[in-house]
Amino acid sequence: MADIFAYIEHNQGVAEDSALELLTAAKKISPDAAVTAIVMGSGGDLDKVCNEMAASYNAVWKIDNAAFSFPDAEAARKALVNILPGDCVLLVPHAHLGMDLSPGLSIKMDSTFISDIVDVEGLDGNTLKVIRQEFAGQVSTHVHADIANGAVVNVRPGVFQPDESKAGGGEVVDKSGDLGDVSVKRKYLETVEAEAGEVDITKSEVLVSVGRGVEEEDNIETMFDLAEAMGADVSCSRPIVDAKWLEKPRQVGTSGQTVKPKVYMALGISGSFQHMGGVKGNPFIVAVNKNPKAPIFQVADVGVEADILEFVPELTEKIKEL
Amino acid sequence: MEILVCVKRVPDTAENEIEINSEGNDIERDDLVYSVNEWDNYAVEEAIQIVDKVGGSVTVVTVGDEESEEVLRREMAMGAQNGLLLTDDGFEGTDGKGIASILAAAVKKGNYDLILTGAQADDGAAEVGGMLAAMLDYPYASLVNTIETQDGKLKVGREVEGGNQDMYEIELPCVLSIQTGINEPRYVGIRGIRKVASVEIPEYGASDLGIDASSVGGDAAKVKRMDYFMPEMGEGAEMLEGSTEEIIEKLIEYLKAKGGLK
Numbered sequence: 001m002a003d004i005f006a007y008i009e010h011n012q013g014v015a016e017d018s019a020l021e022l023l024t025a026a027k028k029i030s031p032d033a034a035v036t037a038i039v040m041g042s043g044g045d046l047d048k049v050c051n052e053m054a055a056s057y058n059a060v061w062k063i064d065n066a067a068f069s070f071p072d073a074e075a076a077r078k079a080l081v082n083i084l085p086g087d088c089v090l091l092v093p094h095a096h097l098g099m100d101l102s103p104g105l106s107i108k109m110d111s112t113f114i115s116d117i118v119d120v121e122g123l124d125g126n127t128l129k130v131i132r133q134e135f136a137g138q139v140s141t142h143v144h145a146d147i148a149n150g151a152v153v154n155v156r157p158g159v160f161q162p163d164e165s166k167a168g169g170g171e172v173v174d175k176s177g178d179l180g181d182v183s184v185k186r187k188y189l190e191t192v193e194a195e196a197g198e199v200d201i202t203k204s205e206v207l208v209s210v211g212r213g214v215e216e217e218d219n220i221e222t223m224f225d226l227a228e229a230m231g232a233d234v235s236c237s238r239p240i241v242d243a244k245w246l247e248k249p250r251q252v253g254t255s256g257q258t259v260k261p262k263v264y265m266a267l268g269i270s271g272s273f274q275h276m277g278g279v280k281g282n283p284f285i286v287a288v289n290k291n292p293k294a295p296i297f298q299v300a301d302v303g304v305e306a307d308i309l310e311f312v313p314e315l316t317e318k319i320k321e322l
Numbered sequence: 323m324e325i326l327v328c329v330k331r332v333p334d335t336a337e338n339e340i341e342i343n344s345e346g347n348d349i350e351r352d353d354l355v356y357s358v359n360e361w362d363n364y365a366v367e368e369a370i371q372i373v374d375k376v377g378g379s380v381t382v383v384t385v386g387d388e389e390s391e392e393v394l395r396r397e398m399a400m401g402a403q404n405g406l407l408l409t410d411d412g413f414e415g416t417d418g419k420g421i422a423s424i425l426a427a428a429v430k431k432g433n434y435d436l437i438l439t440g441a442q443a444d445d446g447a448a449e450v451g452g453m454l455a456a457m458l459d460y461p462y463a464s465l466v467n468t469i470e471t472q473d474g475k476l477k478v479g480r481e482v483e484g485g486n487q488d489m490y491e492i493e494l495p496c497v498l499s500i501q502t503g504i505n506e507p508r509y510v511g512i513r514g515i516r517k518v519a520s521v522e523i524p525e526y527g528a529s530d531l532g533i534d535a536s537s538v539g540g541d542a543a544k545v546k547r548m549d550y551f552m553p554e555m556g557e558g559a560e561m562l563e564g565s566t567e568e569i570i571e572k573l574i575e576y577l578k579a580k581g582g583l584k
Binding site: 073074077095096099100101102103104105106107108112113114115116132133134135136137138139140141142143144145146147184185186187188189190191192193194205206212230231232238239241242244248249251254255256257258262263265284285286287291292293295296297298299300301302303304305306311314315318319322 | 333335336339340341342349418419422441444445446447448449450451452453455456457460461462463464465477479480481482483484485486487488489490491492493496501502503506544545546547548549550551552553558559560561562566569570571573574576577580581582583584
């Protein structure tokens with residue numbers, strides 16, 4: 001069995017939730033494998049993250065370089081090609097950094113790339129058997145990958161339980177001297193923070209959230225009527241912001257806001273993992289969708305198979321009568 | 323600026339309910355409506371807007387069969403000057419890496435300053451753009467949601483967590499994967515498509531591209547999809563049944579109990 005490595009995302013000295021989820025995924029690939037955490041960054045809080053990971057992982061490779069004061073996938077890719085064994089399995093969270101880093105890394109390492117896995121069935125010789133989803137989560141597939149030359153595997157955040165056993169006891173090894181040339185043709189300038197909107201949906205207790213099922217901009221008002229009757233705020237999924245029907249600060253999802261309401265009404269929202277990644281705090285989820293196979297019905301508490309354009313006005317009327 | 327935009331013909335999942343065929347080896351494709359991958363459409367619009375500003379031309383390329391030609395024509399009707407169809411019986415069953423290698427061969431036959439892909443397509447892998455960049459040794463940025471042209475380089479924004487945007491300066495030539503929402507793709511009418519109906523679209527096969535046929539196709543694929551199946555519903559939602567009135571009554575009870583009505 002080839003060595004398994006996990007790319008640790010961290011922020012201000014704290015590892016992201018994905019850090020221990022990758023450990024669970026690694027153990028599902030090979031229960032006995034030694035798993036090494038890769039922690040890249042620059043000075044400051046880096047040791048704190050390394051020590052935190054050493055409790056859980058069998059080893060930690062610390063990579064301290066000014067090039068990683070901001071997590072830059074282009075520079076990280078060059079460094080990883082130089083330090084990782086050619087036939088290793090590297091696990092990376094399938095988030096904004098992993099999507100930037102991993103596909104190209106697999107090419108540079110001449111290994112196999114497996115994107116956005118949601119489960120691991122196991123390793124059979126050189127065949128890694130995993131589960132992925134296609135068509136925005138509507139169908140799943142069994143995928144078999146030949147990893148004889150190693151693999152870069154992007155793991156969907158939030159689907160594996162974090163491994164809290166702290167059974168690692170690994171040593172922190174400083175690999176900063178082995179990076180080689182990490183100069184790149186892409187220069188990080190700055191991060192532009194998201195603008196605040198007229199409503200702060202991260203504070204809302206009840207959200208009426210609107211998706212593609214609203215069909216036309218004129219129908220948005222119908223959803224506001226329901227929200228008003230319920231005393232709720234209006235949020236939305238990505239296509240509504242893409243169409244410029246509602247402003248970006250109302251978007252729920254990994255690239256929008258993270259909300260923690262008590263009740264979340266998903267209206268005409270299919271429920272992609274990027275959208276649900278922004279719904280936290282275990283709210284009571286009501287889904288209304290005309291597609292009975294919409295993935296939202298897997299995560300909702302209560303579902304209604306209906307066209308929101310017909311259902312919502314009737315619901316609003318009844319609530320007003322209360 | 324010479325821009326190549328890589329596009330894919332996919333089933334329109336917003337319009338279709340996806341079902342699995344009886345053998346479990348594919349989805350039911352007979353009744354599906356196909357169109358251009360949504361992300362790719364934004365990429366083509368962005369390319370056209372850049373060329374409108376700084377000059378040059380837009381070429382749309384796809385790896386596919388004869389049916390993919392309609393997608394190229396649709397994007398040409400938007401304003402892309404050229405189309406390019408990469409087609410060969412030997413391409414059947416190619417995995418993401420194989421697709422990237424076919425596209426890389428096409429890039430090398432041209433003289434492009436900028437290559438755009440959609441951030442992802444129907445399989446959700448989000449892999450071809452990054453692989454293509456690595457094969458060409460070009461810099462890459464994914465999930466791009468703003469592009470500003472500068473002399474010999476671009477200033478681009480990447481959409482990241484929490485609606486924030488990481489700004490980068492990136493040298494040309496480069497590969498960018500485009501996120502939805504970067505622009506408002508123009509509407510294409512029947513008349514527009516008719517106008518480009520007779521424009522010739524060159525076709526390249528494996529030998530035209532100098533690709534060793536054994537390096538692509540199903541046999542060369544290292545990542546193989548074995549089947550399709552419906553995900554386990556787990557607990558799943560309690561589906562409310564009955565007349566609309568009964569459903570609404572039950573739903574209101576739930577909302578009251580859970581604090582959903584104020």
